[in-house]
Amino acid sequence: MAMAQTAVEQQAPAGAEAEDRAGSHRTGALLRWGLPVLFGLIILGGWELFVWYRINVDGISHYNHILPAPTTIAVALVEDWHILAPGWLVTLWITAQALFWAVVLGVGLAIAFSLSKWIEYSFFPYAVVLQVTPIVAIAPLIITMLNDLDTALLVCAWIVAFFPILSNTIIGLRSVDHGLLDLYQMYGASRWRVMLDLRLPSALPYFLAALKISAGLSLIGAVVGEFVAYGQSPGLAARIVEASYLLKVPRMFAALVLISVTGILLFLLFSFVSNLALRSWHESAVRRER
Amino acid sequence: MAEPARAVDAASEPPLIALERVEKRFANGTLAVTGLDLAIGRHEFVSLLGPSGCGKSTALRMIAGLGAPTSGRIRWPGHGAGSRPARGEVGFVFQEPTLMPWARVAANIRRPLALIGVTGAEADRRVAEALEMVGLAEFARAFPRELSGGMRMRVSIARALATRPKVLLMDEPFAALDEITRFRLNEDLLDLWRANSWTVVFVTHSVFESVYLSSRIVVMTGRPGRVHADVPIEAPYPRSQAFRMTEAYNGYCRTVSAALAEAMAAPGGGT
Numbered sequence: 370m371a372m373a374q375t376a377v378e379q380q381a382p383a384g385a386e387a388e389d390r391a392g393s394h395r396t397g398a399l400l401r402w403g404l405p406v407l408f409g410l411i412i413l414g415g416w417e418l419f420v421w422y423r424i425n426v427d428g429i430s431h432y433n434h435i436l437p438a439p440t441t442i443a444v445a446l447v448e449d450w451h452i453l454a455p456g457w458l459v460t461l462w463i464t465a466q467a468l469f470w471a472v473v474l475g476v477g478l479a480i481a482f483s484l485s486k487w488i489e490y491s492f493f494p495y496a497v498v499l500q501v502t503p504i505v506a507i508a509p510l511i512i513t514m515l516n517d518l519d520t521a522l523l524v525c526a527w528i529v530a531f532f533p534i535l536s537n538t539i540i541g542l543r544s545v546d547h548g549l550l551d552l553y554q555m556y557g558a559s560r561w562r563v564m565l566d567l568r569l570p571s572a573l574p575y576f577l578a579a580l581k582i583s584a585g586l587s588l589i590g591a592v593v594g595e596f597v598a599y600g601q602s603p604g605l606a607a608r609i610v611e612a613s614y615l616l617k618v619p620r621m622f623a624a625l626v627l628i629s630v631t632g633i634l635l636f637l638l639f640s641f642v643s644n645l646a647l648r649s650w651h652e653s654a655v656r657r658e659r
Numbered sequence: 660m661a662e663p664a665r666a667v668d669a670a671s672e673p674p675l676i677a678l679e680r681v682e683k684r685f686a687n688g689t690l691a692v693t694g695l696d697l698a699i700g701r702h703e704f705v706s707l708l709g710p711s712g713c714g715k716s717t718a719l720r721m722i723a724g725l726g727a728p729t730s731g732r733i734r735w736p737g738h739g740a741g742s743r744p745a746r747g748e749v750g751f752v753f754q755e756p757t758l759m760p761w762a763r764v765a766a767n768i769r770r771p772l773a774l775i776g777v778t779g780a781e782a783d784r785r786v787a788e789a790l791e792m793v794g795l796a797e798f799a800r801a802f803p804r805e806l807s808g809g810m811r812m813r814v815s816i817a818r819a820l821a822t823r824p825k826v827l828l829m830d831e832p833f834a835a836l837d838e839i840t841r842f843r844l845n846e847d848l849l850d851l852w853r854a855n856s857w858t859v860v861f862v863t864h865s866v867f868e869s870v871y872l873s874s875r876i877v878v879m880t881g882r883p884g885r886v887h888a889d890v891p892i893e894a895p896y897p898r899s900q901a902f903r904m905t906e907a908y909n910g911y912c913r914t915v916s917a918a919l920a921e922a923m924a925a926p927g928g929g930t
Binding site for chain 1: 720723724725746747749751753755757759761770771774775
């Protein structure tokens with residue numbers, strides 16, 4: 370377990386997790402949640418005050434259309450919920466599908482790569498090409514090429530989310546203790562046995578670290594795709610572009626808040642899943658043994 | 660002081676393991692061992708002693724079937740039917756415990772059994788037996804991370820014993836342990852060796868450990884490794900901690916230390 374966690378921390382050196390585990394529990398947790406909340410409140414308060422000052426003291430009455438105050442954004446979020454919510458669901462659905470396919474194809478390809486050098490040598494360079502090509506640059510091509518907009522947006526989001534999972538899982542599958550590999554060789558284990566008993570458990574922490582990254586990336590990919598296809602997309606990002614044309618700045622900010630909150634929730638969700646899986650991962654290995 | 664290579668058991672029985680002109684060159688060009696001749700008899704406790712990097716681990720790994728010699732050959736003349744022992748007849752203990760951190764102690768020990776096709780109640784029995792041998796019966800459900808270094812090494816030994824091997828190959832198994840733990844494990848290992856009449860090949864760089872344990876010490880030169888001296892340790896078993904205080908023990912330690920110093924000074928023996 371200790372090893373597993375170390376691996377995760379190497380992948381996502383947020384530091385917060387390590388301190389969380391090491392530090393004294395209650396005060397640590399209080400500081401960890403209390404401090405960012407306090408900091409956030411100070412910023413929001415300052416922001417609110419600044420906008421109020423510009424409107425009431427400087428007399429710029431339309432300042433809410435340049436930089437809306439937090440309360441104005443909150444009001445827009447509530448009032449425009451009937452516009453934002455359907456878009457939000459669409460974007461969320463694209464994100465979820467893209468992440469699903471990133472996991473299936475990323476892990477599947479990583480396993481294929483580690484079983485066959487031929488497959489790895491043939492395909493890996495192209496996986497890198499996918500990764501390094503800016504999604505903004507190829508999104509218009511994808512949207513033009515694929516007639517179905519849903520599919521096109523899914524592909525955009527998938528391209529961004531796919532590579533971290535592939536690359537991390539490959540490293541994880543290779544990170545098996547060499548002594549254990551020797552041991553399995555001595556007892557004449559097949560490649561599949563080694564895969565099931567050694568490689569997949571070793572890869573789990575690396576995979577979970579990638580999952581946290583890719584969840585956020587697939588949201589970003591979906592948003593980028595929608596921006597490019599704004600006129601046709603029913604998603605949340607398209608609502609932002611639309612609102613900007615209508616000069617509904619508070620609504621733009623409200624949509625932005627919604628996207629950010631979604632990203633944060635996704636990260637927290639997969640952090641939780643990751644902790645859960647690594648805590649119980651020993652148990653699962655024992656069960657597989659029987 | 661190079662003594663002539665000792666004839667194994669007065670030719671009455673062929674050696675169990677025979678290394679003949681074995682040479683190993685790695686892909687990067689390093690010559691690890693060369694011209695290595697070594698015959699190991701049944702029930703011997705042979706230590707391969709040499710400076711680090713002398714190829715003693717490489718030799719042990721080749722005996723285990725992990726990597727073939729570049730030239731020369733390894734035969735098992737004393738091993739009845741097949742040319743090589745079957746899987747599970749040879750147990751290997753690494754320098755590190757090399758346990759699966761995600762699996763409990765019992766599951767770790769069970770893996771080799773599953774790999775040679777022993778399952779179910781029989782596997783349960785063997786795991787329990789192996790845990791009993793190393794004195795860890797009550798830790799079957801613990802995870803490796805919950806154990807001390809010495810206990811992890813015991814689990815590693817139990818894993819090698821679970822298949823009931825006839826030959827035990829050990830690659831500096833106690834090098835990373837503190838001296839108190841090492842002495843205890845030395846003693847336990849000797850007891851097990853005597854009770855089960857195994858053949859043990861033990862790689863170490865400790866003169867004291869090898870003298871205490873072995874019935875015979877093979878001193879190797881620095882890289883590329885060759886046999887420099889072959890020293891029988893004729894002190895009787897059982898050997899208790901008291902053996903470490905005897906004049907005989909000290910004498911052997913001096914002899915072996917001198918041989919080791921010579922081996923390191925030998926041409927091509929620098930490290």
